Amino acid sequence: MANEVLYETDGQVVVITLNRVEKRNALNAAMREGLWQAWRDFEADDGLRVAILTGAGDKAFCAGIDLVEFADTKLGVPPPNFLPVLGQNVKVRKPVIAAVNGFAYAGGWRLAQMCDLCVASDTATFAITEARVGRGVPWAAPLIHMIPQRIMTELLMTGNPISAQRAYDIGFVNHVVAPDQLMAKARALADDILAGAPIFMETTKEMMAMVTEVGASDAVVAADRLFERVYRSEDAIEGPLAFREKRKPVWRGR
Numbered sequence: 001m002a003n004e005v006l007y008e009t010d011g012q013v014v015v016i017t018l019n020r021v022e023k024r025n026a027l028n029a030a031m032r033e034g035l036w037q038a039w040r041d042f043e044a045d046d047g048l049r050v051a052i053l054t055g056a057g058d059k060a061f062c063a064g065i066d067l068v069e070f071a072d073t074k075l076g077v078p079p080p081n082f083l084p085v086l087g088q089n090v091k092v093r094k095p096v097i098a099a100v101n102g103f104a105y106a107g108g109w110r111l112a113q114m115c116d117l118c119v120a121s122d123t124a125t126f127a128i129t130e131a132r133v134g135r136g137v138p139w140a141a142p143l144i145h146m147i148p149q150r151i152m153t154e155l156l157m158t159g160n161p162i163s164a165q166r167a168y169d170i171g172f173v174n175h176v177v178a179p180d181q182l183m184a185k186a187r188a189l190a191d192d193i194l195a196g197a198p199i200f201m202e203t204t205k206e207m208m209a210m211v212t213e214v215g216a217s218d219a220v221v222a223a224d225r226l227f228e229r230v231y232r233s234e235d236a237i238e239g240p241l242a243f244r245e246k247r248k249p250v251w252r253g254r
Contacts, residue, residue: 005034006056007041012049013190014042015183017056024060027083027107031066036084043092046253049198050190051092053115054099055108058179061098061124064106065135077136083107085139086114087209093202095193099186100124101179105161110139113146116205118172119186120164121179126172127161145212147172197235198253 006017016038018025042051055061084090098115105127112118112126130137143152147170167173177185193201203226211219230236234252242249
């Protein structure tokens with residue numbers, strides 16, 4: 001894996017760190033390739049259940065695509081596999097938490113958007129800045145399921161940044177914490193997820209993706225089908241048994 005992306009495991013959690021501090025963790029070719037490898041490794045490792053995506057340093061989570069590289073390559077429409085995007089061109093069944101520690105602009109916003117949960121430092125800022133450089137934002141379309149329409153429109157048309165607190169207020173961020181508490185909060189969320197059954201987490205993630213595509217009635221029918229395997233799993237027996245025996249469940253993920 002490229003040095004631009006760090007991959008560090010701790011028990012059942014992996015921390016994936018964007019590591020171009022001097023460039024505010026802007027996404028160049030090496031970093032994009034490193035992210036492809038990181039997501040493949042995470043998905044393939046049955047011993048890992050949660051990933052935390054963050055940026056090195058305290059100034060930037062990710063400032064977006066490396067525009068200097070863009071200027072050199074004169075890239076027009078990005079190819080489908082230009083950047084690994086969870087739920088679109090790369091499948092990751094397990095939960096992913098964004099830990100945003102500074103600028104999350106343009107592609108940085110996109111990375112936070114694709115994660116299942118988002119924790120932000122109270123010094124973090126978020127922006128969709130493509131209007132300022134004449135680039136497109138088709139990737140922002142799913143954002144309509146996360147924040148109100150007029151707020152989304154203003155973000156896209158003005159390119160103005162918003163604070164972490166404002167991102168929390170509109171529902172884009174789950175928690176805002178002091179900078180020195182960012183990774184601890186992300187890890188606490190990961191530990192809360194680890195306390196639950198793996199098959200439940202995977203199915204919940206699948207359901208959340210599905211419900212944005214269909215109407216309410218169809219979503220309930222589809223969710224019934226999705227969760228049937230959870231009800232029929234060994235973990236569905238283990239959970240109540242562990243509760244009765246006053247012990248922690250031993251999840252098998254099946």
